Amino acid sequence: MEKNTVLLIGLGLIGGSIALGIKRKHEKCRIIGYDLNENQLKLAETLKVIDESSTDLASSATEADLIVIATPVVQTENIIDQLMGLQLKKNVIITDVGSTKKKVVDIARNKLGGKAVFIGGHPMAGSHKSGVTAARAHLFENAFYLLVPAEGENSSDSVEKLKGWLEGTGAVFVVMDEKEHDRLVGIISHFPHVLAASLVNYVADEDQAKGTLSRFAAGGFRDITRIASSSPEMWRDILLHNREVLLSLLDQWDEELGKIKELIKDENSQGILDYFTRSKQFRDRLPGRSKGAIPSFYDLYVDVEDEPGVIASITKLLAEEKISITNIRIIETREDIMGVLRVSFRSETDRQEAQKKLGPYYETYLDK
Ligand SMILES: NC(=O)C1=CN([C@@H]2O[C@H](COP(=O)(O)OP(=O)(O)OC[C@H]3O[C@@H](n4cnc5c(N)ncnc54)[C@H](O)[C@@H]3O)[C@@H](O)[C@H]2O)C=CC1
């Protein structure tokens, strides 16, 4: 039987993770990678994220049964344009992974017109890291994966086929239309990135003279600005694509800030308390790591004394149980005595076992 062929265009964090996810359930398929950046392409092959690399997009596309476009969203528009002029396989499915859907799906609908089935895709997990070295097969485990078929309900067979291809990602698929998609992710993902960047830039401007603010920047500031370390190019493209939604959210935001401004001005103690209580209640009820837009990293926080050998002691305990660590980092020093170590695992089971093993020796907790 002929081997199914997948073409992955753009081998960064997301493209690489999709390739690894596809291989989990389709071991025999052939994954061809294409990337404008030769280094990423070579790395992807060396790391066995893809089976072979291509420098000829056109000829690889004509061999593919599935084409996944995993480039920044403005590039995705150009790539659909290029694919349009080619003689593609009859039943090829084209999908993307971009954070915005309206522009891309509109273009696909107008340009591909029956030549191929286009189903927009958006895995709702990721990281502030870029590049194929950060790619992980489990990156999307239990995360929502939004699907936006260009042909609406007419493409339900193809949607099932695509879900089959992507089954190994472990994601939870939800189908919606492009308008609903862009508003939803505009609110819960794009807008928070704008706020994080603006907060950091504000502090940076204020900090210029003395450099004291960043020295004292506490956990809260770090927590809500982590995503400001994401790729500027990727976020530029997202803002250009989701312009209308973001402009309307910024207007509404003025109103929201106006409310708390009034409460402070009026020294309205009860009002301020209610404001924070309401937000705490909503935040506390958000789904945990099992589902949602928060990336599925399995982190365990460990209180440790800031002294030599502490990391070695923890890794030794975990090694005794053969629990693999994917990352380990000291994230905070408290009063120069205690530190918080964040240890990341591959799965929820590993995290639970680690907590059990470290429990008798260290105080551990799941959320910082
Ligand atoms: N980073 C994240 O957390 C998430 C990103 N996304 C979406 O995934 C897409 C990719 O993002 P990342 O993987 O994070 O970026 P990345 O920067 O890690 O990878 C993008 C890759 O695309 C390549 N590329 C750019 N233009 C190209 C072109 N015209 N032809 C071929 N290759 C090209 C780059 O060389 C790079 O290797 C973006 O559209 C983004 O909106 C979706 C969910 C999460």
Ligand SMILES: O=C(O)C(=O)Cc1ccc(O)cc1
């Ligand atoms: O790391 C984070 O907090 C993210 O926000 C990841 C992310 C980035 C872009 C997306 O379209 C979806 C998820």
